[in-house]
Amino acid sequence: MVLTTLWGAYFESSLRMKAIPQRFAAADIVVDGDPWVKDIEPGGRRLQAILPDKRPLPQDLVDQVRAVPGVRDVVADRSFYAQLVGQDGEAVRGPDGGPSRGHSWATAAFAPFRVLSGKPPGRAGEVMPDRRTAEAAGVRPGAKIRVMTAGGTQTYRVSGIAEHNRTSLERQRSEASVFFSDDEAASLARGSGGSSGPYAIVVKADSGVGARQLASRISDQVHAPGARVLHGDDKGEAEGQEVVEGRDFALAVSASFGLLAALFAMVIVIGPFTIAVQQRKREIALLRAVGATHGTVRGMLCGEALILTCAGVVIGGPLGLLLTGPVRDLFVSVGVLPTGLTLVRGPLPVLAAGVLTLVGTQAAALLAARRAVRIRPVEALREADRSPRRLSVVRVVAGILALVAGVVFTLKKAGGEAAVMKTLVQVAVLMLGFALLAPLVVRGGIALLGPVLARLGGLPGRVAHGALRADSRRLASAVVPLVVVCAFAGAVVFTGATLEKEETEQAKARMADVGRVLVTDGADGLPPKAAQAAAKLPAVQKATPAIETRVVVRHSSPVGDILESFPAQGLVPEAASGLMDLGVSAGRLADVHGESMAVSTSLARKTGWRVGRTETVVLGDGATAHLRVAALFRRSAGFGDVVVPHDLALQHESLGLDSQVYLGLRPGAANADEQLDELLERFPGVKVLDRQQAADRAETVSAADTRSRYLLLGTLFVFSAAAAATALTMASVQRKRDLALMRTLGAGRHQLTMVVLWEWTAVSVLALLAGGALVALPMAVFSEAATDSMVPSMPMLLVAGTVSSTVLLALVANLLPAAMALRVRTLGDLPRS
Numbered sequence: 001m002v003l004t005t006l007w008g009a010y011f012e013s014s015l016r017m018k019a020i021p022q023r024f025a026a027a028d029i030v031v032d033g034d035p036w037v038k039d040i041e042p043g044g045r046r047l048q049a050i051l052p053d054k055r056p057l058p059q060d061l062v063d064q065v066r067a068v069p070g071v072r073d074v075v076a077d078r079s080f081y082a083q084l085v086g087q088d089g090e091a092v093r094g095p096d097g098g099p100s101r102g103h104s105w106a107t108a109a110f111a112p113f114r115v116l117s118g119k120p121p122g123r124a125g126e127v128m129p130d131r132r133t134a135e136a137a138g139v140r141p142g143a144k145i146r147v148m149t150a151g152g153t154q155t156y157r158v159s160g161i162a163e164h165n166r167t168s169l170e171r172q173r174s175e176a177s178v179f180f181s182d183d184e185a186a187s188l189a190r191g192s193g194g195s196s197g198p199y200a201i202v203v204k205a206d207s208g209v210g211a212r213q214l215a216s217r218i219s220d221q222v223h224a225p226g227a228r229v230l231h232g233d234d235k236g237e238a239e240g241q242e243v244v245e246g247r248d249f250a251l252a253v254s255a256s257f258g259l260l261a262a263l264f265a266m267v268i269v270i271g272p273f274t275i276a277v278q279q280r281k282r283e284i285a286l287l288r289a290v291g292a293t294h295g296t297v298r299g300m301l302c303g304e305a306l307i308l309t310c311a312g313v314v315i316g317g318p319l320g321l322l323l324t325g326p327v328r329d330l331f332v333s334v335g336v337l338p339t340g341l342t343l344v345r346g347p348l349p350v351l352a353a354g355v356l357t358l359v360g361t362q363a364a365a366l367l368a369a370r371r372a373v374r375i376r377p378v379e380a381l382r383e384a385d386r387s388p389r390r391l392s393v394v395r396v397v398a399g400i401l402a403l404v405a406g407v408v409f410t411l412k413k414a415g416g417e418a419a420v421m422k423t424l425v426q427v428a429v430l431m432l433g434f435a436l437l438a439p440l441v442v443r444g445g446i447a448l449l450g451p452v453l454a455r456l457g458g459l460p461g462r463v464a465h466g467a468l469r470a471d472s473r474r475l476a477s478a479v480v481p482l483v484v485v486c487a488f489a490g491a492v493v494f495t496g497a498t499l500e501k502e503e504t505e506q507a508k509a510r511m512a513d514v515g516r517v518l519v520t521d522g523a524d525g526l527p528p529k530a531a532q533a534a535a536k537l538p539a540v541q542k543a544t545p546a547i548e549t550r551v552v553v554r555h556s557s558p559v560g561d562i563l564e565s566f567p568a569q570g571l572v573p574e575a576a577s578g579l580m581d582l583g584v585s586a587g588r589l590a591d592v593h594g595e596s597m598a599v600s601t602s603l604a605r606k607t608g609w610r611v612g613r614t615e616t617v618v619l620g621d622g623a624t625a626h627l628r629v630a631a632l633f634r635r636s637a638g639f640g641d642v643v644v645p646h647d648l649a650l651q652h653e654s655l656g657l658d659s660q661v662y663l664g665l666r667p668g669a670a671n672a673d674e675q676l677d678e679l680l681e682r683f684p685g686v687k688v689l690d691r692q693q694a695a696d697r698a699e700t701v702s703a704a705d706t707r708s709r710y711l712l713l714g715t716l717f718v719f720s721a722a723a724a725a726t727a728l729t730m731a732s733v734q735r736k737r738d739l740a741l742m743r744t745l746g747a748g749r750h751q752l753t754m755v756v757l758w759e760w761t762a763v764s765v766l767a768l769l770a771g772g773a774l775v776a777l778p779m780a781v782f783s784e785a786a787t788d789s790m791v792p793s794m795p796m797l798l799v800a801g802t803v804s805s806t807v808l809l810a811l812v813a814n815l816l817p818a819a820m821a822l823r824v825r826t827l828g829d830l831p832r833s
Contacts, residue, residue: 001312001357005320006327007258008349010337014250016344019236022164023103023177027110028211029203029218030230031065032238033057037552037618041561049563050248052550053620054654055226056197064222065201070209071218076198077107078189081524081655082178083685084129084137085146085153091522091685092137096339098174099524100133102149104185110202111164113177117141118160121181127156131163133176147178148685150656151191152529175240192656199654200238226622250337277301298366305365309358316357317350367395399436406430410778419782420495426778427491431484434774438476438483445766446475453758460754463742467755468762478810479766486771486806491778493802498783498793503638508695510580510635515665516676517694523685525657528650530683534661537679539669544575545658547649551642552618555607566603568642570649579664582643587611587631589643597627598643600636602785604629617642619652637786764810768803 024030033055039047066074082102084092094100105120105128113130118141121128127147129137139145143158162179180188190196205214211231219229230238237244277284284297324343331337406429434441446468453461468475511517518526518534531545547570554563571580577590585601592598597617599609609615614628627644650656665672676688689697742752783792 001316001353002320002323004258004353004356005317005349006323007254008352009321009324009343009345010250010254010328010341011258012346012348013341013344014247014254017247017250017341018233019239021233021235021239022175023107023111023239024200024202024235025110026112026165027202027235028205028231029215030235030238031057031061031201031203031218031222031227032199032230033622034226034228035237035244037563037622039554039563045560047554047561047563049552049565049618050245051552051618051620051622052245052565053652054199055622056199056654057201057227058224059197061222061224061227062198062201064224065203065218068214068218068221070206070214071203072206073204075104075106075110075202077103077200077202078185078198079103079654080185080189080192081148081150081657082127082180082188083148083176083523084133084139084178085148085684086136087138089684091148092133092176093522094174094176095132096174098176100176100178102178102180102185102188104182105179106182107202108162108179110204113162113179114165116161116163118158120162121159121179121184123181124184124187125156126159126181126184128160128162128179129158130177131161133178134158134161136176146684148523148527148683149188149191150525150527151188152527153682153684192654246339246341250341253337301365302362305361306358309354309361312357313350313354317353320353321345321350395436396440399433402429402433402436404433406433407777410781419785420499423495423778423782424488424491427487427775430774430778431487434483434770435480438480441770442476442479442766443469445769446762449762449765453762457754457758460751461758464755464758464762468759475763475766478763479770482763482767482806482810483770483774485809486767486802487774489802489805490771490775493798494775494779494792494794495782497795497798498779498786499637501793502787504695506583506635506637506639510582510639511662511691511694512581513579513664514662514691514694516663516672517689517691518661518663518686519689519694519697520660521685521687525655525659526661526686527683528656528658530679530686531658531661533679533682534663534676537672537675539665539672539675540663541666542575542579542664543661544572544579545646545661546571547646547653547657548640548659549620549649549653551620551644553603553607554616566642567640568644568649569640570644570646570653572646575664576643576662579662581635582639583634585632585634587629589631589633591630592643593645595625595627595648596630596645598631598633599629600641601632601634602636603641604632619644620649621652621654623652634788760810764807767806767810771806 021027035051035055036048037051041047062074062076065071079101081100083100086092092100108120115128116131118128127145129139134140137145139158141158141160144155145158146153147156162177179185203214203218205211215229215231222229287297287300324345328337328341328343332339332341406426409429410426446465450465450469453465455461457464518530520526526545528545531543534540535543549568549570550565551568552563552565554561556562571592573590573592577588582589582598584598587598589598599607604610607615609629611629611632614626616624616626619625625648631643633643673688680686680688742755779792780790784790
């Protein structure tokens, strides 16, 4: 209940997530490019995917908007990269590490910004930073300062300091704003690459014309594909893609893990309800013998489940809402949730979690009570003193169908980060099948372990074997929650370790011939001139700049056609082909020029693409491109599934910046580092890494992703372990009468302790074997898709941790109730029921 409420609150908060207008707070209307790629299937189903960059607008759209009745003023906005270099030579970032952007002073009135000191920039060579950026850079009006743009680094005179006119918004701003004269801003924007059109059109309405009314007019009279009209709080979305991307990501994460938590809870809750019904066989038998009908017993058990659900809602709902704050902060710190997620603590998450919990508990109660209400009243008392030997046909068929569905689902390969979630869902489906068939599986396991227990354990081992064989359902109820913990922990740990190892190894192999790498150091990117200057150094033999972007591809899936975004790189093919080893398996990387691309083998398997075919992709800014597949490559982990020509990527990149530059050094170039140090003086915010440092950096990024995945999935593990401990304790308490009977017959505490320990050993071994069997196939398929090897990465420390946590959980949950039971000296000391 707590976990489902937690993710339900994040899901509702994601749905209500909005960007607070800052730069456009004083505008009435903002027209910008739709950040979504949209398409329609022949059957009418709508497809969409988020763009990684801003969609530009047509240049003539400004005049069309200006001609709409009710429009008083129109300004075309085209933000661009502009970052101050402080007195210490470091690049100045926005508050909390936010980006730094340049704007025309004409757009300042729509924030509104006001002049705090000095005067606005009126000609070329003048710049006006906002107050916080000026303080961070240590400048005042009249000072000289270097400003980095996509065209390079230039010196400007600070004409004045600007300040946001709304104090509340000033505290929330994460962007460093740098204003230029209108002509200077237009010139710098043209030099940033990308489209020549604006990225937003800011509108002021005539007096007496409402924003909603004017927005409707603009929508009706202005027709431009890919444009949208925003007003009110929605204007904030035009200031950047971060909120739209964060909302989409948060919705996907919260929905996926909320449903996964509900599925795990349903699997785990079956065990405690089954044990509870078994412990009350005498009571149920008596009720059946005195005339209670099927409906009466079933209603009693479902009513008790309802009471427990209500108690869970009353306790778990508020607790889940209480934990949303600290857990949100923790997840934001590791990048699991976006920083702009504002929590909404309403009743809907509690109600939704309550409904899911109710469905799970009612299903578990009905399943556990099926045997109790099915037999005739005369047989009920006779059945009360013995465990049923056979499972119902319905349960067996349901378990087999769940296992078959899990296997079929597992055999459908998926690569990348999506494969991690898919693997966990596969394991959950297989665990559901195992939970339904657990008594049969456990009975077979005990038959195999019996001779081992008898040989190694002596008399206590034989007694433990007999007890386990006589009551396989109780043993199954104890094994199932342990299997859930073991299988889930193994899936989480080994998927993360496999991806991390593969990304690190592929990064080292890709850069085998790379001598140095230029990366950002506080800057938002590298100016293209940095790669050009590096290529001219005597010590540099080859240089290829790289632009990290994404492309959207439409392809088929088990649920129909989908639009999916894939990471991509823009490279110079002539330099990259002799400098970087991408593991090309077909075609040539040098042929990636003009309207062509290289794709990873995993993407080719998913889409059916082959070398020589022309395929359609959507580039970062929403432009559609028809590119010929020139090559297939294997080493895509942590790099990207698509490689396009650098010039093509730069044309559709709003900031016009490179992400990094790979350098190949000439043999025997002893003074390469001195030459590169001189280069850094011309390009602040850039640093040089050698091949090992670059590989370590990639490993650090991969490790950070893995840690965030461990943290995210660890929440499910903690709650699963708590539920498992509850089920195990209930199963052990059921042995109190048996242990008391053996004490009455003369067995000593030491002998009974050894019996309990051998039972714990059997439970632990069965849980580890079953958990390993459940994750074996999903992990093999996942590993084969990610690494071309069916053997996943299994670090011994992580393996030992998974095994020891499972064994320790079983030990504590078994020994504590057993220790309480062993205090009873004879059967007569037990309380009468």
